[in-house]
Amino acid sequence: MSERAIRFLLVDDLPENLLALEALLQRDGLEIHKAHSASEALELMLQYDFRLAFVDVQMPGTNGYELAELMRGTELTREIPIIFVTAADQSEIRDFQGYEAGGVDFIFKPIDPVILRSKAEIFYRLASQANNLERQRDELREIAQARDLAIASLRAHADNSPLALIECDARLNVVSWSGGAERIFGVAPAKAIGRALAEAGCFPHDSLELFADWISSAGSQARHSAETVANGASGTINCEIYGSVVLDPAQGRPSLSLQILETTERHEAEKVRSLLVGELNHRIKNTLANVQAIMRQTLRTSSTLAGFNERFSGRLQSLARAHSILSDVTWSRASLGQLIEDQCAAGTLDRDRLELSGPEIALSPEVTLRLALILHELATNAAKYGALSRSSGRVHLSWTVRQSALQLSWRETGGPPVIAPVQLGFGSTLIESGVGDGEVAVSWQPEGVLWTIGIHSGFTVDMSQLSQQSDPDPATACHAEGFGACRVLLVEDEPLIAMDITDVLEDHGAQVVRLATSLEEALLAARTLDFDLALLDGNLRGAPVDVVAQTLRLRSIPFCFVSGYNREHLPRNFQDVPLLTKPVDPMRLIETLRQMRGLPAANARRAG
Template sequence: MSSPEPIKFLIVDDLETNRIALEALLRRDGLELHMASSGAEALELLLRHDFALLLLDVQMPEMDGFELAEILRGTERTSAIPIIFLTAVATDEHRRFRGYETGAVDYLLKPVDPLMLRTKANVFYELGRQRQDLARQRDELRRSADLLSVALERLQAHRDNSPLAVVEFDAEQRIAIWSKGAERMFGFPARDMIGRPLAETGWISNADAAAIAGMATELAASRSPRVVHHAAAQRADGTRAECEWCLSVLLDRNGQTASLNAQILDITERRHAEDTQRLLIGELNHRVKNTLATVQAIATQTLRHAADGAEFASTFSSRIQALSRAHSLLSSCGWHGASVSDLIDDQLRLGAFDPERMSAFGPDVMLPPQLALHLAMIVHELGTNATKYGAFSCESGRVDISWRVEDGRLAFDWLESGAPAPKAFSRRGFGTTLVEQGARAEGGDARLSIGPSGISWHIRLPLPRDAAPATLQPQPKTEEPPQAEPPARAGRRLAGCRFVVIEDEPLVALELASVLEDAGAQIVGHAGTCAQALEIIESVPLDGAFLDGNLRGEPVGEVAEALARRKVPFLFVSGYDRANLPSAFGSVAVLQKPFLHHDLLDAAAQLFPRARGVA
């Protein structure tokens, strides 16, 4: 703690000897004495310093003590300074009364009694010190009040801007606080909720209200910091919100519950996503088992009617290939792409946007499947962010969406307005990364702008050359690169050819290697990852390679580039169609999985020069 400011006294006397004597008499630690030889000099000092006591000589030339005291009483700054008059002139009651009338607290005759003067001065010294202490305490309380006010305002701002609903209940389970987040989440204004008992609001069920009251009692008894509870709540529009409640209690001095705080997260979308995930997993499980059952039936029936093992292998492979082609045909008919307006309408049907507070305008442009998927994810993420943090998070906000075609690119603009001014991001979250990466994945870009009225996104995506008005037509089949007529299959051998099999599924890799080795080829390496493949390509002489379209989730573009750089011929062996393979290698042949053995050998003979014409 810093040393206190000194207490200041002012001695006004036209005789220097008197001033020196008074200074010697009153000097003490913490006291600062100032001297003035006239009224004018005293006034100048009084403008610069705050004095706790004024010792004033009555008889002075030009301006006597009474005149100076009257001036001081007429000025707000100096009107409260206590004055002790000192005089060597015999006085009567009239002069004494005049002294007190001008504001004197005492009137002493010279020569003064040193003990009496020192005692009186010490009283004013202590009063001055007490005033200092009170002023310091006042300033500290004011600073503390300002800090508390700022903290409360910051807490209120965080609470109001939080995506969580913050609700507080008193000891009788009446609602004491209903945050802006609660208003946004449930639609009930604070004025309709504050002061009402929880069980009487109809906001949650009576059973959940009773459960929450019981949890408050348990929290107080166990002194646990918090408990998480799941309870559904009713929104103002009648819809149901699945919620996760994080409950904590504040205890009074007696250890009893003073208030119960609930921070509520709307998990309706999460529950829907979990339900959808379970449904998709169940549907996937169903479809996979159906496919396996079909394959099992094909195998059983083929074996039952086959004359020998060779006939079974040939017939079974042909039937599996036919099943695969049927599956691909069904996928191509359903996977026809979508227009931009279809994507927006789909989000509206899902309830992602409020149709009354948005507009969407642009031409009907048909997007290819992969681009449509990426743009759908981008639009969904933008809508989700606008609902949580942007224009759709307040009643006055709106979103205007527009798109157009410029120089072979789709120019997609998302503009938010009417929302509170967004804060700079302290930091980049997931939503932003998904939008940017989704655009980059298609060779485009996404630019975010933050303005006083909201955020805006400007997204540019390359369009295929044949982008046309949206009409739902079956997609044309992918044209394979022209191939020469295959040589005769009977007795063909690939003797002396050195191949690498790059495949992450061990059984498929084993099948590829077995077929090729049976035809006389030499398998010099197996690779199940991109790193393994690159190592083999750089270290082993190769005549050719068989490359899967994806290795444990990794794209194979780098591997294809390495093969091309080493001038190693290769072909893709993949379940993907050409649209999902590296676009820079559109002329490379694709052998679709599942494959027939003779198709694999034919592709090898067509691709690798050393194998051509080998019989």
Template sequence: MHNDSSGEVKFLLVDDLEENLFALEALLKREGLALYRARSGPEALELLLVHDFALALLDVQMDGMDGFELAELMRGTERTRRVPIIFLTAVATDERRHFRGYETGAVDFLFKPLNPQMLTSKAGVFFDLARQRQELARQRDDLRAGAAKLARALERIEAHADNSPLAVVGFDQDFRIVEWSLSAERLFGWTRADMLGQRAAEAGWARGEAAAAFAELEAELHAGGRTVRNIRLSRQDGTMLDTEWYSSVLQGPGGRLDSAHAQILDVTERRRAEATQRLLLGELNHRVKNNLATVQAIANQTLRSSPDLDAFAQDFSGRLQALAKSHSLLSDATWSGAMLHDLLDHQLRLGTIDDSQLEVSGPEVRLPPQTALHLGLVLHELTTNANKYGALSSRSGVLNVHWQVADQGLEVRWIERGGPAVSQPSRAGFGTMLIEESLRAEGGEACCEFGGEGVTWTLRLPLDDDAGMGAVRTAVDRAAPMSLRMHDI
């Protein structure tokens, strides 16, 4: 190259006479041209090591190292061997000296006294050539910089595509796969080598209805524009995925499809979550209806069995609180069920009970939601009666609650001792009916014994044959709806 970062073109002038150098400078001086002077061969070599010259004008006759010797040294060095040389001489030369000059790399000979027009014309050619080389070099550097920038941008795009949670897949005009990102490889299991060149509808991921979905997608893309479509595809291991496609196209001449690009999102878990949400909403709707029916039944029957509004308000409020506490217990466990011990604790603490009056024992038993709601109401009724009329109405009374799992069922024994004397009533009240109907709704039963020392209730609920340790009717959807079948409601 014969330029530098300043953009100037450089000429080297070599002559052992100062006046000749001044004359050359005066003739060649022009804008954009830098002239460097040397009065000997060694001085010229020093300049050649530092600068890139577009032309060297060498005087043949110099003391010490002449122009031919300097030219030979220049041709022996890679840095300077391509610098054009014009020899200047005041002596007529024979063919042998001409040959020697051209052999050392000379492009021309000029004779002194110099013809100014000839000198400037020939030097101008090399000046223009240098300018053209500079422009070509600039364009080359710009192209290289642009190519490097594009390469880096492409690398970033590919890296983003590979790291994206969305699989990136490209297609040609025949809907053959021409781009397969690492994210696509991670999602579907197939490598680039497996998928490149295959038609989308014929590749391994297209099973079942996918081929028809691809045909519809291809038709949409050929029509132009962007599209969003859900397609169920297969992984290499056979696992089926629900995918959401975000596709765009590039069109060629005449609006024909040139290429298509798709970003594919795995929405399998989202679809499962949506299905679960729909199921839960349906279950919630079912529960709300059942609970409202239960509340309505409790309200109607409580009203009919209450002697006055104050008694109704007290009894109805207590039963609603019992239902609410069971709901709260289940909500804390995300409606997965409730432990029987926790349910007892919630309902027995509705009143103020001295710990010395209470004995509770039994294994760990998890109740499903509906069973917990029914049994919660039962325990509330038993606790309310014990506080009003039974063992817990007296300081000397004792309540023993014990349960066990036996004979494929849960048995709860509610035993009151030490309270006021009790006798069997002439007719069953609403509380008794509520206890019996609540357990009957779960496929169980309730038995009551009236003795001189106090009342004893035996509550029985069935267990699933495949239930785990202490689990009662573990599947929510297998539990009976919470409804009270009271004939006088």
């Protein structure tokens, strides 16, 4: 049976009376239960919830009035309405006795069906209304539970969301403050809710004014967005703010809902991306500048086109293979052994005539590229003029680390007698100057040439502990043309580029008073030396040159940047300084430096 069924109880000791009452009261939606005694009636009332009881007054044992008294004495049955059924005539004493026992009405025998049904209908309708109210109460309770669950779920989502969710009234007083807002701004909800948003100290004044403008435009625009810099839990943060203005349909008052996403990491990532793009441009342009330098230097020392092609192609291929080695290790480190094996694989060195000894050495990208060219020149010279030009010749290549420096020894034996050259070619010059801040010594011994190369930085013995090394940043070029004894400070950490720029300067009558390859050397030279112009690299082995540029400006010495970086990656306080990007066109370099000296352009001078 249904839990909300409407149940009537009929109590009479005569079965025929019960059948008659049941027949008169029978209807859809009504459950009728019958009891033949007071005790049976009490048992049924303990099992079911009755909305009305018809009780016969005259019953053997416990009569109707006594049953009513028992019902009123029990909590479970106290509220059941009772209509007494009696064959006695109506009297005030009997009525009083019935009402005092807890009855609500009387039905007199013989029973009038219309009166019976009318009185029963009243209680049936009351029970139906009570059922409806209970059903509505249960539905409302379920709705409230679903609402509370939804609110709790929304609150959980809001608190766990990466967004800070803030709601304000029309006066920018905080109405709600999510857990995300507490995490981002470091302000607890208790210190924000009920107070002005400005008191939280999170947003700058112009952002608060913008929020007020959003609220004032409630009728015309509901969605807004902005970016701002705010005060977060960990300091200054970048934020994207999305605002929604909602109008109260009852009172028409606007409220502002803010969804705030912290974008500090994205901004930092964008800076890193920009830096990486600049670094990529720097690497490409620096490589092109090295290729240009190799080309021009090879051209200077070549008497025939075939000789130029052979030497230039060999050097270029050596550089390309070194780039391949670095690409395989994602430009982090390369093994010295890899470079040597690369020369053997290319056929420049004969592995069977090569004796090697030394520990495992890891090289930075800069040193890798430089040593690749040096080893190529050593092997080429040995094959043409030295030990490897004869079948009995051998090369002994050894290396060790002493006093924090990498010492390489290239010793040739078994070749033709060695005679010191009267003039060094580009290959020998490249070997001597190609190690940057290191040093190179050569001994032209009759039994075989001995090269000793010292490298002070950019290597490590234990490859697993290789320190992260900053790539040297692009360097500046040279300056001057045929303007007499113009003295130039050249700040450049790439030996090949420095060599090429120096040649261009000297070809046009200028003098390089100092080649500075580190920030310390550049700063000392900028402060103490006497010179007319300076060519300044934007970055030296990871160190920015702002302080050098500032020193040159204080001394009123003209200078320009020569770099693989774009303008935005160079010192910001020197946007007016000329910038030449690598690889540098020699004529453009010279024309720029002539302008710095206040001289007319070379083509104008020739035209005059």
